[in-house]
Amino acid sequence: MLIPSRRKLTLGAAALALALSFGPALADKTLLNVSYDPTREFYKEFNEAFAADWKAKKGEVVTINQSHGGSGKQARAVIDGLDADVVTLALAGDIDQIANKTDKLPKDWASKLPHNSAPYTSTIVFLVRKGNPKGIKDWGDLAKEGVAVITPNPKTSGGARWNYLAAWAWAEKAFGGDETKVKQYIADLYRNVPVLDTGARGSTTTFAQRGIGDVFISWENEAFLVQKEFGADNFDIIVPSLSIKAEPPVAVVEGVAKAKGNEEVAKAYLEFLYSPAGQKLAAKHFFRPVDEAAADPADLARFPKLELVSIDTDFGGWAAAQKKHFADGGVFDEIYRPTN
Amino acid sequence: MSDAVLPAIERPRAQPMGESGLVKGLLIGTALLFLTAFLFLPLITVFLEGFRKGADVFFDSFSDPDTMAAVKLTLLVAAIAVPFNALVGIAASWAIAKFNFAGKNLLLTLIDLPFSISPVISGLVYVLLFSAHGWLGPWLIANDIEIIFAVPGIVLATVFVTFPFVARELIPLMQSQGTSEEEAALTLGASGFHTFLRVTLPNIKWALLYGVLLCNARAMGEFGAVSVVSGHIRGLTNTMPLHIEILYNEYNFVAAFAVATLLAGLALLTLVAKSFLEWRYAGELAASHRH
Amino acid sequence: MAQLVLPRLREPSVIPGFGVALGFAVTALSLIVLIPLAALVLRAASIGPAEFWNIASDARTLAALRLSFGAAFIAALVNAVFGLLLAWVLVRYEFPGRRIVDAMVDLPFALPTAVAGIALAAIYAPNGIIGSIAGYFGLKIAFTPLGVTFALIFIGLPFVVRTVQPILEEVERDIEEAAALLGASRLRTVFQVILPHVYPALLTGFALAFARGVGEYGSVIFIAGNIPMVSEIAPLLIVIKLEEFDYGGATVIATVMLAISFAMLFLINKLQAWSRRRLGNV
Numbered sequence: 001m002l003i004p005s006r007r008k009l010t011l012g013a014a015a016l017a018l019a020l021s022f023g024p025a026l027a028d029k030t031l032l033n034v035s036y037d038p039t040r041e042f043y044k045e046f047n048e049a050f051a052a053d054w055k056a057k058k059g060e061v062v063t064i065n066q067s068h069g070g071s072g073k074q075a076r077a078v079i080d081g082l083d084a085d086v087v088t089l090a091l092a093g094d095i096d097q098i099a100n101k102t103d104k105l106p107k108d109w110a111s112k113l114p115h116n117s118a119p120y121t122s123t124i125v126f127l128v129r130k131g132n133p134k135g136i137k138d139w140g141d142l143a144k145e146g147v148a149v150i151t152p153n154p155k156t157s158g159g160a161r162w163n164y165l166a167a168w169a170w171a172e173k174a175f176g177g178d179e180t181k182v183k184q185y186i187a188d189l190y191r192n193v194p195v196l197d198t199g200a201r202g203s204t205t206t207f208a209q210r211g212i213g214d215v216f217i218s219w220e221n222e223a224f225l226v227q228k229e230f231g232a233d234n235f236d237i238i239v240p241s242l243s244i245k246a247e248p249p250v251a252v253v254e255g256v257a258k259a260k261g262n263e264e265v266a267k268a269y270l271e272f273l274y275s276p277a278g279q280k281l282a283a284k285h286f287f288r289p290v291d292e293a294a295a296d297p298a299d300l301a302r303f304p305k306l307e308l309v310s311i312d313t314d315f316g317g318w319a320a321a322q323k324k325h326f327a328d329g330g331v332f333d334e335i336y337r338p339t340n
Numbered sequence: 341m342s343d344a345v346l347p348a349i350e351r352p353r354a355q356p357m358g359e360s361g362l363v364k365g366l367l368i369g370t371a372l373l374f375l376t377a378f379l380f381l382p383l384i385t386v387f388l389e390g391f392r393k394g395a396d397v398f399f400d401s402f403s404d405p406d407t408m409a410a411v412k413l414t415l416l417v418a419a420i421a422v423p424f425n426a427l428v429g430i431a432a433s434w435a436i437a438k439f440n441f442a443g444k445n446l447l448l449t450l451i452d453l454p455f456s457i458s459p460v461i462s463g464l465v466y467v468l469l470f471s472a473h474g475w476l477g478p479w480l481i482a483n484d485i486e487i488i489f490a491v492p493g494i495v496l497a498t499v500f501v502t503f504p505f506v507a508r509e510l511i512p513l514m515q516s517q518g519t520s521e522e523e524a525a526l527t528l529g530a531s532g533f534h535t536f537l538r539v540t541l542p543n544i545k546w547a548l549l550y551g552v553l554l555c556n557a558r559a560m561g562e563f564g565a566v567s568v569v570s571g572h573i574r575g576l577t578n579t580m581p582l583h584i585e586i587l588y589n590e591y592n593f594v595a596a597f598a599v600a601t602l603l604a605g606l607a608l609l610t611l612v613a614k615s616f617l618e619w620r621y622a623g624e625l626a627a628s629h630r631h
Numbered sequence: 632m633a634q635l636v637l638p639r640l641r642e643p644s645v646i647p648g649f650g651v652a653l654g655f656a657v658t659a660l661s662l663i664v665l666i667p668l669a670a671l672v673l674r675a676a677s678i679g680p681a682e683f684w685n686i687a688s689d690a691r692t693l694a695a696l697r698l699s700f701g702a703a704f705i706a707a708l709v710n711a712v713f714g715l716l717l718a719w720v721l722v723r724y725e726f727p728g729r730r731i732v733d734a735m736v737d738l739p740f741a742l743p744t745a746v747a748g749i750a751l752a753a754i755y756a757p758n759g760i761i762g763s764i765a766g767y768f769g770l771k772i773a774f775t776p777l778g779v780t781f782a783l784i785f786i787g788l789p790f791v792v793r794t795v796q797p798i799l800e801e802v803e804r805d806i807e808e809a810a811a812l813l814g815a816s817r818l819r820t821v822f823q824v825i826l827p828h829v830y831p832a833l834l835t836g837f838a839l840a841f842a843r844g845v846g847e848y849g850s851v852i853f854i855a856g857n858i859p860m861v862s863e864i865a866p867l868l869i870v871i872k873l874e875e876f877d878y879g880g881a882t883v884i885a886t887v888m889l890a891i892s893f894a895m896l897f898l899i900n901k902l903q904a905w906s907r908r909r910l911g912n913v
Contacts, residue, residue, distance in 0.1 A: 032573060040590055067573045068586070073874040081472035081481070082489040082571045097876060102472065153857065156874045195774045195856045196863075198871070201589040209593070211758040212774065229591045328877065336859040337690065359817065364724055371720040372732070374713045377761060378785050379738050382750035389753070424659075432656035439649050441641035447657070449896055454664055456892040458846025459744075460866040461885045464873065465667035468674050468882065475670055499663050507656075522646055532647030554740060561743030563849035564866065568873070581743045581849070588749065600746040607741030615734040 029062040029265050034084035036071040036158055036248070037201040038222040042285035043088070049281060050272045054265065062265055070199035071158030078104075078253065085257040085266040088250040090158025090200075092116070092311075093318035095251050104255030118247035119273035120287035123308060124159075124166040126238040127207065127216040127223045134214045138240050139170040142215060143188035150213035151193055152203040154326050158248075159200035161326060163217040166244040168325070169309040173242060187335045208235070219246070221286035224302065245308040386604045389597035401598035409575040410583035411602070416491070417579060418559040421498040425555050426548065429506025433544075434536075437514030438522070448511070454503040462500045463568025466493055489571030494579060497565040502555045509551030510544055517543055546617055557610045561603055668889065675882035686883040691859055692868065696887065698776055699865040703844030706783035707791075711837045714791025715829065721792070722799045736792045739785050744849030751782055752854040774856030779864060782850045787840030794836035795829055802828050831905060838899045842892065 035043060047064040054062045067074065067082070071090035078084045079101045089095055092110060099105040110117045128136050134147055142149050152160040167189055168182060175181040195212055197203040200222060207216035208230045215238075218226070223237050250270050257266040272278045276294035283295035288303055315321040325331045359367070391398050401407060432451055436444055454462065468474050470487040480487060487493045521543070525535040541548075563581040570577045578586060580599055587596035641649065675683065686692060720726075721733050739747065755762045755773040765772050772778050802825055810820040848866040856862035863871075865888055872881035 037589070065573050065576055067571060068589070069572055070874065076874050076876055077489065077571050079472065079876065080467060080474075080488065081470075081477065082573075083486075101876065153871070156871055193858065196858050198852075198857065198867075198874070199589075205588070205591075209591075210752070210756045210773075212756065328875070328880075333691075367716060368720050368724055368726055371713070371717045374717070375732060375735070378781075378788060379735055381754050381760065382747055382785065383735075383738060383742070385750040385753050386746060428656055428659045431652040432660075435649060435653035435656055438646045439641060439644055439653075441649075441653070445900070447660075449893075449900060450660060450665065451656075452896055452900075453668075453893065456842040456846065456896050457668075458848060458866045458869070458885075458888055458892075460848045460869050461671070461846070461889060464869065464881060464885055465671045467873075468670045468878070469667055473878075496663065500667070503660075503664060519644070519646055526645055526647075536648070557741035561741070561746070563743060563745040567849075568870070581745045584743075584749075585745055596749075600743075600749070603743045603746055607738060607743075610741045611734045611737055614737065615730070 028060045029262060031062060031064045031085045031262055031266060031269060032067065032083055033064055033086050033088055033269075034067045034074050034078055034082060035088040036074060036090040037068055037199045038159065038204075038219050038225065039088060039248075040066070040068050041225065042221075042282065042287065045285070046273070046278060046281050049277055050269055053272060053277070054268065060265075064269070068201075070152075070156045072156050073198070078102075083256050083260070084253050085260060085262045086250060086252050086270055088248065090246075090248050091161060091318060092247065092249045093161075093322050094158060095249055096318060098253070102255065104253050105251060106254065109251045110249060112252070113250065113270060114274060115290045116247060117249040117251055118290070119250060119270070119278065120248070120282040120289055122220045122246045122248065122287055123243045123306070124163050124217060124240075124246065125220045125223050125243065125304075126240060127218050127226060128214065128236050128238055130234055130236060132236050132238065136215050136238055139167050139189075139242070140174065140185075142167070142192065142217070143185050144192075147192050147215065148194050148213040149189060149192040149215055149217065150195060150203050150207040151217040152200050153196045153198055154332055156198040157200055157203075159219050159222070159246075160203075161321075162219070162244055162246045164325065164332065165311065165315060165321060166240075166242075166309075167217075169244055169314055170240065170242045183331060183334070186331070190332075190335050220288075220303070224286040239304045239306050242307045242309065244314075245310050247311070383604060386597055386600050389593060390601040392597075393594050397594050398598050398601075401592075401595035404595070406575040406578070407583060407587075407595070407599060410578045410580050410599070413491070413494070413576075413578065414560050414580040417495050417498050418556055420495050421502055421559045422552060422556045424499055425502050426506045426552055428503070429508075429510055429551060430548070432507045433510035433514050434540075436511055437517075438519050451507050452504050454500050455508075459501055459562065459564030460568060462565040463497050466496055466500075466569050488569050489573075489577060491577070493569040494566050494577065497569050498559050498562055501562050501565050502559045505555035505558060506548065506551035509547045509554075513544055513547045514540075550614060550617055553610050553613055557607055560606060671882055671889065672886055674878065675886040678879045678883070682879070683883050686880050687887050691863075692865075692884055692887075694860045695863050695865040695868040695884075698779065698863065699845050699888075700891075702776060702779040702864070703783055703787075703841050703847075706780050706787055706844050707837045707841035709780075709784050710787045710791045710840045711833055714788055714836060714840075715795055715833055717788075718792050718795040718799055722796060736789050739787075739789055744786070744847065745853070747785060748782060748850035748853030751785060751850065752778075755781060755854060773854050774862065776862050778854040778856065779851055779862060782854050783840075783844035783847060786847050786850060787844050790839040790843060791833065791836035794832045794839065798829050798832040799825075831902065835899060835902050838895065838902055842895045842899065845895075846888065846892065 033043060033047070043066055047066070051062050051064065054060060067077070067084070071094045074087070075089060075094035075097050078087060078098050087095055087098065095105065095109060099107050099109055113119070126136060128134070134141070136142070136147065141147060151163045154160040154164045164186070168186060171182040171185040175185070195203070195206045197206055200219060203216065204218070204222055204226060206212050208226050216223075227235055227237065250273060252263070252266045252270060254263070257263045273282070274291070276291070279289040279291045279294035280296060283289045283299040286302070289295045292300055311318060311321060323330065432447070435441075436448060467488060469476055470480060470493065471477050472481060487496070521539050522535050525539045526532070530538070561581055563585075566579055567582060570579070570582055572578060572582060572586070574586065580603055584596050584599050584603075587599065717736065721729065752773055753759050755765075755778060757763060757766045757771065757773070759773070762772055772781060806824055807820055810824045811817070815824070846866060848864070848870075851864055852867055855864060855867070857867060865884060869881045869884050872884065
């Protein structure tokens, strides 16, 4: 069992102390990367690449432990004391929460790394059953009667928030900014959702494995992954006329990394994401690299060009979007209010 | 609550009075149909999915170090939680069954409490106490003690959830056995501890074992409570049920169900052991439920 | 659980070890169960009665509580009927595989809830074995409140069977024979002579299945659909509130559920006392 070396002495009842005392240090350094759902496959390969790189450069063995889950849930765990050295979450809002509720992260964490600390981006696309039997072409089709839409719960899933905002951005454009109509569209869309999973992966399973729903609003990388895992001849990817530029950010949880003596390796780990090797891997796992020159052209060719709105210019940043749409009593809650 | 888990009582069966063969067949058929839909099919599904891609893939699933880590963690947690709850169960039933004291009924109800509490709440209470923003959080951090998102938190949540299992098996039995045997031994000059070891323990050993079996099955299979306090770190704080969820979320359905078959196998083993106990010691166990 | 007469503090006894045993049990109970629960209640109380009431009476909270309690109630009812039938069949009839069936009834006790949830979702989803048959008749099970109920039927079944079974075993055959000899029809004998003996145990089993179902999480989330106001159970709402960093909201819903759980336990203990009185000292 890979129990990492802990500088921390775990006390407690005798039995509980016993529980942690076994397992010698197998690694010189152990990092914990707390991430969101669809990055599993990417970080699995990236961690190996980084460990090899670090070994070559510093001669030190580094083991990276991973924790995956819904982005909000993961942020909550870090706030509650999960000892993450780095967080690689679905949206800046969740890392902001960690910075606001703890002193483990500086408020200006996003400025510590290039591109707002987002080493790769993605967008939101549709995944439909082979041959697109419901003829889904754009966001407007999702609100039509008789179309079953799969998307996770924006309250708990970061990806779901990007889904929601992309739909909102399209509707705002389509209805010329008439907010009543936009809200009605969003409400109609979510009325078509038969299963609201708590995380993006739950929704993927619902759509791909259980066969529920006609269209799955998905991270672009997750849509490609589904085609890879479940067979390209079962699903088609539909690119809508407009979507959102999703920037999943990364940050060193300085308070934790410092205490564990991992500051240097944690920083190097995230910087490695921006390196040509890291960018190439990101593109391989269907994330859009910020440095396209580093990526395999064949990987790049898979990404369709489409019009993208941005969270900062179109929604006034995460804090504003969170408050208006997803906070308690926000627009999303209104959708499910009983209409009398 | 005392009747929460009652074994079947074996005894010679008289011929049923009344029902015709048709009615009888109809009743049996309905019961079996109901069981098939709710019990057999789920169990068969677990095994079918585990072996969907053949036995090789099935057994390969266990070579993954993270899976082995999850198995070991689960065994460790059960190895701490079950003996602890057995001790508490024995102590509680000794006090409750052998003595009369004020507040006894309240104590009984409180011991039962974890049974009817949502597992999610069982996890939540420890988050409230031990997390960085919990009541004891700052002190724990200052002293570098990890509870939540580490093994101690998982053990605590498991102990909470399985708290009543042993006590609930022992209390009715010990109450029905009364105190006369112990009193006799004590009168003859045996020490208190000796009396417990030689008189009480042999009387309760099967009920104790039965309680331990059920406690163990629940401890290994607990999901909700552990999920809240685990932190879900691969290879470190994932128990088997949590690891199943992770594998499932990684489209590794075969491996997920392969690990699930281990737990289902454990469940079946528990049932076999339980049936064996009942068959072998029907009389003693039956006595335990005539309280 | 013998009927107790409360003495002053403790009746004198020659048996030793009272202090140690009670001390250990109460200490463990306090540390593991009571103090953490007190922390929960205190945390919920600290947000003030007005806010507490706001959260507790929120439409979404109420809908989740209604689903959790409603589905648990219906599941317990179904279990009462089929559990009784199953107990009857197991006690009264001999058929091939009876012993296996008898042992299998305990499966939901031992099978991890998450595994049960995934398996149930696989069977009752529209593309599952039973789900597709139900779909043929236009019935949706998984991802609806019906799916929640089905998961809770699975969870609660053994409680009814295992409480009713021993009582059925003990119903005196002479009474039945007497009734038959006096010319009562079989149906009448069953419903007016045998079943009245079983009702108290059946009620206890029903209450146990109900209590267990209300809080169930692991097996339900996989099959529920989790749509707010429709198929979102109360424990899931607690988890969602937690993930939104809304500890106040989470503790309030938890406290409401805790209070109801405690009340139900109290009721169950009363029921058991009542059934013991009715049946004599069984």
